[in-house]
Amino acid sequence: MARARRRSRAPLLRVVDLRVEFRTARGRVQAVDGVSFSLDRGEALAVVGESGSGKSATALSLMRLLPEPPARVTGGRVLLRGRDILDLTEEDMRRVRGREMAMVFQEPAGALNPVMTVGRQVMEAVTAHRAVTRREARRLALLALAEAGVPSPAARFGHFPHQLSGGMKQRVMMAMALASGPALLIADEPTTALDVTAQRRVLDLLAYLRRRHGLALLLITHDLGVVAQVADRVAVLYAGRIVETAPVRSFFRGPVHPYARGLLDAARMATEAGELKAVPGGVPDPRGLPPGCRFAPRCRLRLAGGSAAGARRCLERLPAPVEVGPGHVVWCWRAGVVS
Numbered sequence: 247m248a249r250a251r252r253r254s255r256a257p258l259l260r261v262v263d264l265r266v267e268f269r270t271a272r273g274r275v276q277a278v279d280g281v282s283f284s285l286d287r288g289e290a291l292a293v294v295g296e297s298g299s300g301k302s303a304t305a306l307s308l309m310r311l312l313p314e315p316p317a318r319v320t321g322g323r324v325l326l327r328g329r330d331i332l333d334l335t336e337e338d339m340r341r342v343r344g345r346e347m348a349m350v351f352q353e354p355a356g357a358l359n360p361v362m363t364v365g366r367q368v369m370e371a372v373t374a375h376r377a378v379t380r381r382e383a384r385r386l387a388l389l390a391l392a393e394a395g396v397p398s399p400a401a402r403f404g405h406f407p408h409q410l411s412g413g414m415k416q417r418v419m420m421a422m423a424l425a426s427g428p429a430l431l432i433a434d435e436p437t438t439a440l441d442v443t444a445q446r447r448v449l450d451l452l453a454y455l456r457r458r459h460g461l462a463l464l465l466i467t468h469d470l471g472v473v474a475q476v477a478d479r480v481a482v483l484y485a486g487r488i489v490e491t492a493p494v495r496s497f498f499r500g501p502v503h504p505y506a507r508g509l510l511d512a513a514r515m516a517t518e519a520g521e522l523k524a525v526p527g528g529v530p531d532p533r534g535l536p537p538g539c540r541f542a543p544r545c546r547l548r549l550a551g552g553s554a555a556g557a558r559r560c561l562e563r564l565p566a567p568v569e570v571g572p573g574h575v576v577w578c579w580r581a582g583v584v585s
């Protein structure tokens with residue numbers, strides 16, 4: 247009974263058919279083209295994909311932080327605890343940001359105010375959502391810094407961002423994000439700009455915060471090693487569309503979409519050779535996407551061993567989803583055909 251009740255609960259976040267475009271002098275860019283996924287309380291979903299696939303545009307639209315113009319959300323719903331945040335006033339959205347969901351970015355330096363001490367910045371994050379005395383705000387800010395793994399927070403309170411290392415700045419940003427106890431943290435490539443040691447510390451911190459606070463995590467990365475370490479589920483984005491989504495174990499046992507396979511092969515080769523070997527070819531120009539499968543121009547599978555009609559279908563029609571395992575869904579016309 248209790249189990250049945252738990253299962254019937256709505257997810258924390260449900261994104262339905264999200265569409266985002268950028269209007270530029272050179273034309274319209276369909277950055278996010280019908281993205282749907284959901285995230286339960288305490289769950290970690292990794293979104294992977296190469297540069298330009300729409301990861302940041304997706305994340306920023308969930309926070310309603312896209313620069314409008316040139317960006318515009320042209321369709322879809324973003325349901326946070328069942329409420330569509332795309333319908334909220336800016337004032338209501340300010341309350342949602344921080345209190346319910348928060349975001350950390352790839353470049354902590356750009357997100358911190360260079361002329362304000364880090365202590366003040368965390369204090370401001372605390373007081374943005376809570377009416378507390380200065381003294382209490384300072385206490386909570388110190389706690390948030392300690393929680394985010396900043397050693398000797400009292401000593402670092404009066405430091406300016408430029409006095410801290412990249413990894414430490416990332417922790418300060420996390421302290422700010424966590425200051426109002428959000429249920430969801432969106433982290434856009436939080437470790438990309440860091441050295442290996444700092445990367446590991448940030449990933450350990452994310453794992454700790456999930457355990458300790460039941461924080462749900464939407465983690466954007468192009469690093470499959472990070473996915474394996476942190477996420478429960480993965481969604482692979484290609485040219486603004488999800489092409490494969492799966493529980494992490496099932497994904498690493500056998501990705502099915504040719505692009506996802508390419509990504510994993512590249513990651514394995516990178517580990518062996520010590521450098522990243524990209525999937526051959528590049529993301530199609532988002533101003534002129536093919537009408538069928540977005541991956542068709544790069545796909546070797548399309549022509550390998552199938553019929554001419556099948557190869558044409560790839561070019562002409564968007565693939566329908568195929569469930570290849572529990573919770574493992576692939577958008578490829580040949581998903582059920584090849585193993």
Ligand SMILES: Nc1ncnc2c1ncn2[C@@H]1O[C@H](COP(=O)(O)OP(=O)(O)OP(=O)(O)O)[C@@H](O)[C@H]1O
Pocket residue numbers: 268269270275276277295296297298299300301302303304313316468532
């Ligand atoms: N401010 C902007 N103006 C015009 N086009 C933009 C803007 N921001 C993003 N785009 C375009 O939208 C598409 C998706 O970009 P996005 O930044 O979401 O990619 P990404 O997956 O986050 O890439 P990266 O891994 O490089 O961060 C790209 O084609 C990009 O050129």
Ligand code: SF4
Pocket residue numbers: 503504505539540541542543545546547548560561565577578579580581
């Ligand atoms: S639908 Fe066709 S072109 Fe697209 S990934 Fe599958 S086989 Fe390749």
Ligand SMILES: [Mg+2]
Pocket residue numbers: 301302303434
């Ligand atoms: Mg990005």
